[in-house]
Amino acid sequence: MTVTKWPPIFAILVIQAIVFAGLSLVLPSANAIVGFAIPVFWQMCGQGVASAVITKTFKFGWGWVIGQLVAPPMVILALASGLPMWIYPTILILLVLVFWNVATNRVPLYLTNTDTSAALLKLIPKKKTVKFVDLGSGLGGTLRYLASQSAENQFYGVESAPLPFALSWCLGKFSGNHNLKFRYRDIWKEDLSEFDIVYCFLSPVPMARLFAKAQAELKPGSLFISNSFEVPDHTPNKIVTVKDGRKTELLIWKI
Ligand SMILES: C[S@@+](CC[C@H](N)C(=O)[O-])C[C@H]1O[C@@H](n2cnc3c(N)ncnc32)[C@H](O)[C@@H]1O
Secondary structure, eight states: OOGGGSOHHHHHHHHHHHHHHHHHHHHHHHHHHHTSOOOHHHHHHHHHHHHHHHHHHTTOOHHHHHHHHHHHHHHHHHHHTTOOTTHHHHHHHHHHHHSHHHHHHSOOOOOOOHHHHHHHHHHSOSSSOOEEEEESOTTOHHHHHHHHHOTTSEEEEEEOOHHHHHHHHHHHHHHTOTTEEEEESOGGGSOGGGOSEEEEOOOSTTHHHHHHHHHHHSOTTOEEEEESOOBTTBOOSEEEEOOSTTOOEEEEEEO
């Protein structure tokens, strides 16, 4: 079955819907067996457990599985809490604006740490001026750090999640770094030919396609650097292991 190829947000909603339909069918028999009407909260706990098990069966990551487990009972708790109804759509809209690319590209938002940014700085050649791009630049922290430490080079962020882009753009302006620009754009629409160094911290999902794009568009001698995620069937030319808590690996290919 191709569930794992669907956009995950769609797949998890379909799983919840199928489980809901299945449990609705067996609920009358379950009530008869236990001898009382099973409270809605416990029904939703069952909904969460069944959805989580099916989601794990389809090899989704633990984040999705835990989300599937806790979401149904949380909805009941939230409704019972008496909070004003506008809060729920507001939270949902904010989450969508931040985690825009989880649903479509399977890339969540997590951030490059300072030790890794410092390791990236060391990889920038000193002899010539370079253009460095962070594909999926998130809140832009890595680029603000690099731009402040390396005034002679140009730094670009490409981001399509609305809220992280807006924040990175504002923080970039406040930082006063004139060698720093953010583009509100899908990384697949960005022409990479102008860049000397491409950095990305995405997920395993887009790596093969992104590396093919980099190979097609980057100038010979440019660097393609992936934080943590390998490119299937392509061994990196160099791996830098950062001395941080998670021993981050920067995988580096020379094009
Ligand atoms: C794991 S975060 C990394 C953020 C930042 N590069 C850092 O290292 O701190 C990945 C980012 O890529 C963005 N992203 C994923 N797919 C994208 C796409 N197709 N176009 C633009 N941005 C994308 C996500 O919205 C997210 O902000």
